[in-house]
Amino acid sequence: MVKEASETMTLETVRNSLNEQENTIIYSLIDRANYPLNPKMYDESASLIPGFDGSLVKFMVMETEAVHAKCGRYENPEELPFFPGNLPSSLVPSQEYPNILHLTASSINMNESIWDFYFQKLLPLISAPGEDGNYAKCAASDLNCLQALSRRIHYGKFVAEIKFIETPQDYEPEIRSQNSDSLMKLLTFEDVEETVKRRVEKKAAVYGQRVSLVEAEPGQKPKIDPAVISRLYDEWVMPLTKKVEVEYLLGRLD
Numbered sequence: 001m002v003k004e005a006s007e008t009m010t011l012e013t014v015r016n017s018l019n020e021q022e023n024t025i026i027y028s029l030i031d032r033a034n035y036p037l038n039p040k041m042y043d044e045s046a047s048l049i050p051g052f053d054g055s056l057v058k059f060m061v062m063e064t065e066a067v068h069a070k071c072g073r074y075e076n077p078e079e080l081p082f083f084p085g086n087l088p089s090s091l092v093p094s095q096e097y098p099n100i101l102h103l104t105a106s107s108i109n110m111n112e113s114i115w116d117f118y119f120q121k122l123l124p125l126i127s128a129p130g131e132d133g134n135y136a137k138c139a140a141s142d143l144n145c146l147q148a149l150s151r152r153i154h155y156g157k158f159v160a161e162i163k164f165i166e167t168p169q170d171y172e173p174e175i176r177s178q179n180s181d182s183l184m185k186l187l188t189f190e191d192v193e194e195t196v197k198r199r200v201e202k203k204a205a206v207y208g209q210r211v212s213l214v215e216a217e218p219g220q221k222p223k224i225d226p227a228v229i230s231r232l233y234d235e236w237v238m239p240l241t242k243k244v245e246v247e248y249l250l251g252r253l254d
């Protein structure tokens with residue numbers, strides 16, 4: 001039984017959560033920007049881990065996800081693994097999570113797309129070229145970024161549930177005819193998207209400031225380019241969140 005999302009969440013509380021999650025995303029990316037690109041870590045054929053068929057970062061993510069799964073992380077509907085195959089079961093007592101989402105939610109996992117844009121597009125924009133060999137810390141930093149982005153993007157499931165509950169009469173006909181384009185139009189708020197883009201750019205400028213007790217040198221650049229963060233949201237985070245919303249709605253009446 002799906003519990004009415006409106007009992008515990010509103011569009012406002014969900015948007016507040018997305019706003020909070022921006023902070024985690026931006027701080028994680030600022031942390032990653034402390035390391036150079038370290039391309040060897042992502043090279044599938046570098047054989048940095050003997051006996052493991054894949055890159056060091058993949059090894060780090062898979063092994064960490066296995067520990068997190070044992071501690072119950074993926075019992076939480078807000079958390080999705082990047083490597084869901086063969087994850088161990090949770091060893092901890094089950095936690096009661098509010099049953100807000102329709103069952104269709106569990107079949108939606110965009111982490112493959114998130115993995116691809118993060119490593120192929122975003123990382124070269126936030127880290128300087130080069131190697132420092134600091135692989136363990138750097139890969140752990142990548143995982144923090146990936147998890148924060150994944151949680152935000154899949155939060156689209158909650159956003160979609162609330163939008164559906166608020167105006168089912170608008171959504172139901174489009175769901176019955178499986179019209180993805182109309183659903184996309186219905187759930188899009190361009191003014192909200194503009195605000196988000198401007199806000200994350202400003203946050204990146206503020207959080208990435210270099211704080212000094214003496215007069216800061218003029219022209220000091222923030223640790224991360226604020227325009228990149230705005231672009232991250234415009235080109236990847238918001239389109240993928242909306243894709244999650246559409247996928248969820250398409251299955252909402254099943």
Ligand SMILES: C=C(O[C@@H]1C=C(C(=O)O)C=C[C@H]1O)C(=O)O
Nearest residue numbers: 159187188189192193196238241
């Ligand atoms: C998440 C929402 O749905 C859409 C996606 C947005 C986003 O990813 O930030 C913003 C506005 C909407 O176009 C929302 O309405 O808040």
